[in-house]
Amino acid sequence: DTGVSQDPRHKITKRGQNVTFRCDPISEHNRLYWYRQTLGQGPEFLTYFQNEAQLEKSRLLSDRFSAERPKGSFSTLEIQRTEQGDSAMYLCASRRGGDNEQFFGPGTRLTVL
Amino acid sequence: DQQVKQNSPSLSVQEGRISILNCDYTNSMFDYFLWYKKYPAEGPTFLISISSIKDKNEDGRFTVFLNKSAKHLSLHIVPSQPGDSAVYFCAASANNNDMRFGAGTRLTVKP
Numbered sequence: 205d206t207g208v209s210q211d212p213r214h215k216i217t218k219r220g221q222n223v224t225f226r227c228d229p230i231s232e233h234n235r236l237y238w239y240r241q242t243l244g245q246g247p248e249f250l251t252y253f254q255n256e257a258q259l260e261k262s263r264l265l266s267d268r269f270s271a272e273r274p275k276g277s278f279s280t281l282e283i284q285r286t287e288q289g290d291s292a293m294y295l296c297a298s299r300r301g302g303d304n305e306q307f308f309g310p311g312t313r314l315t316v317l
Numbered sequence: 318d319q320q321v322k323q324n325s326p327s328l329s330v331q332e333g334r335i336s337i338l339n340c341d342y343t344n345s346m347f348d349y350f351l352w353y354k355k356y357p358a359e360g361p362t363f364l365i366s367i368s369s370i371k372d373k374n375e376d377g378r379f380t381v382f383l384n385k386s387a388k389h390l391s392l393h394i395v396p397s398q399p400g401d402s403a404v405y406f407c408a409a410s411a412n413n414n415d416m417r418f419g420a421g422t423r424l425t426v427k428p
Binding site: 208210237239244295297305306308310311 | 366415
């Protein structure tokens with residue numbers, strides 16, 4: 205098992221553009237989480253999936269953000285009409301349903317110019 | 318809402334000495350607490366955890382203590398090693414739901 209992977213690792217975009225990130229969780233993990241981390245802060249919860257169902261969304265997840273996990277395996281996070289305030293590290297994590305520990309991917313660093 | 322707080326942004330200790338990282342929480346519903354370690358350009362790595370039914374959990378050089386009445390937990394690293402230098406995040410969850418993280422403490426272990 206190679207752990208949680210995320211792609212791309214870095215993304216630079218211009219304000220107003222759309223971006224999409226991908227997360228591949230650990231294969232037997234049915235829960236998948238998205239977090240955002242800015243400088244000097246801990247990860248902030250955005251949303252999570254149990255299998256393909258999106259069960260919770262943070263109020264941080266504005267209507268410009270959408271996440272999917274169509275087959276209960278990999279997930280995508282799309283940000284439409286990016287703003288400079290969207291610049292952050294976007295982290296994905298996964299875990300088995302009965303466990304508490306989440307395992308994180310390396311993150312995607314987004315820079316919006 | 319800052320439900321999990323790490324009030325020390327940084328800590329510096331000498332190699333071989335004890336490192337103590339502190340964390341406070343406000344939500345009495347939290348029943349599971351975790352510590353993560355993060356190196357630059359990597360995602361957080363799970364380090365150690367504790368359930369609210371315990372007050373101590375030990376794993377090698379790492380020990381986590383939980384004081385529920387004070388809503389406080391701490392991570393002890395002894396002896397500290399230069400490779401322990403990283404940012405440490407405290408996290409908490411309630412009923413196996415999503416986690417809330419503190420802002421992190423940057424530990425520097427000097428040789």
